Amino acid sequence: MIYLDHAASAPLLLQARRAMDTYYDQWYACANPNAFHHAGKCAARDLEQARSTLGNTLQKVSKLATSRLHPKELIFTRGGTESIHLALMGLAHGMRAKNPKRNTVIISELEHHAVSELSALLAKDGFEIKILKVTDSLTVDLNHLKTLLTENNVAVVSVMYAHNEIGVIEPIQAVGKMAHEHGALMHTDAVQAFCHLPLDLTQVDAASFAAHKLGGPRGMGLMYLRRATPCQPIMVGGGQEHGLRSGTQDVAGALGFAAAAQFMADHLEVHTEYLLSLRTHLLTELRRATISVPELCAVPTLADIDQQTSSNLTVNPGLTHLVLGGKVFDQIVMKLDEAGIAASSGSACTSTARTQHHQPSIVSSIMQARIPRAERYPLRISAGHASSKADMDALVRALVEIARSGRASSGSLRR
Ligand code: PLP
Secondary structure, eight states: OOOOOOHHHHHHHHHHHHHHHHTSSSSTTTSSSOOOOHHHHHHHHHHHHHHHHHHHHHHHSOOOOOOOOOGGGGEESSHHHHHHHHHHHHHHHHHHOOOTTOOOEEETTTTTHHHHHHHHHHHHHTOOOEOOOBTTTTBBBBHHHHHHHHSSOOOEEEOSSOOOOBBBBHHHHHHHHHHTTTTTTEEOOOTTTTTOOOOOOTOOOEEEEEEGGGOOOOOOEEEEEOOOOOOSSSSSEEEEETEEESOOOOOHHHHHHHHHHHHHHHHHHHHHHHHHHHHHHHHHHHHHGGGTOEEEEESOOOOHHHHHHSSSSSSTTTTEEEEEEEEGGHHHHHHHTTTEEEOOOOOOOHHHHHHHHHHOHHHHHHHHSOOOOEEEEEEEEEEETOOOOOHHHHHHHHEEEEHHHHHHHHOOOOO
């Protein structure tokens, strides 16, 4: 199988696997890290080691100023969705408890379902939800944000760092600065960005990360919470994770997460260059194939993403969102799957929900409105450390073949 769906979940890195195996080999691996006995204390020490490695890694890839992140600023969760719930609900309730007037939550119209569906829950809790529009370049509209913030009644603004379907990197510092100028808190869903891009979290109060998007184990998440930021727990129980996330921690998972993040951060620049070279190769080959795949465009445009360098990133380097034109590309993900290539048409997390409710993703809806063609089919190609030029060549060959055989079977070789 050729795996081009890293944005859905990346293969477990050897470094992560080794870190987890090493932990499971320890005599104390059975212990609860919150237990009083010696075995528990050894497990707790390893958990704190993982937290410290993740703190150092986060500082390395972001512009966080503090000399050393305080352990209380990093909270382990079970995945990205849970980190987002804790951050957004925790901040919203924490702010409102301090000042009941701050009863509004702003999210962008491009957020992952983990944020957009959560806003419906926040609305049930009495929060007013305001949706921040995006511009034609699919970045958030800062003028619109200004108008949404004018009443100084906003508790928290949440904008995704890098988009999971189109890869666009949002102006998080500018959004955070505006939020702070109006007394609001700033959260970012950085699940697709952590250890994939250099981050700037200088204007961010809380950020959400997930291990499985960067080669760590599934089901491990992390929340960064700037010190002294008001945040209420959303789960009660044993009071683990500094009282913010009750429940016994997964020490092996935390160590695997830390090892994967450290490896990715240590190789961030070279990895970025590699992914950019793969994308350039893909686009070159797609252009070469335009005789057979004539109506191919990308959002942002092919020209936009082709001009990226590692110091000038506006789109996640591993992710290429193509919009294929022509009926032959209907069911493209299924057709590629039959050809042994795993890719996707958007977010894997929402594909079941979409099938059940027959709903296109918000991104697809925006694309459909923006690209004036009757037959458009999105295809998300997300590459990772194990991807190669040969994978890109195989993808292009498969697309050409799908286009050729589709047209042949519809009886029209000419469009
Ligand atoms: N946010 C973004 C941008 C994502 O891409 C995903 C997963 O696809 C999530 C949140 C949810 O993360 P998890 O699946 O770890 O709960």
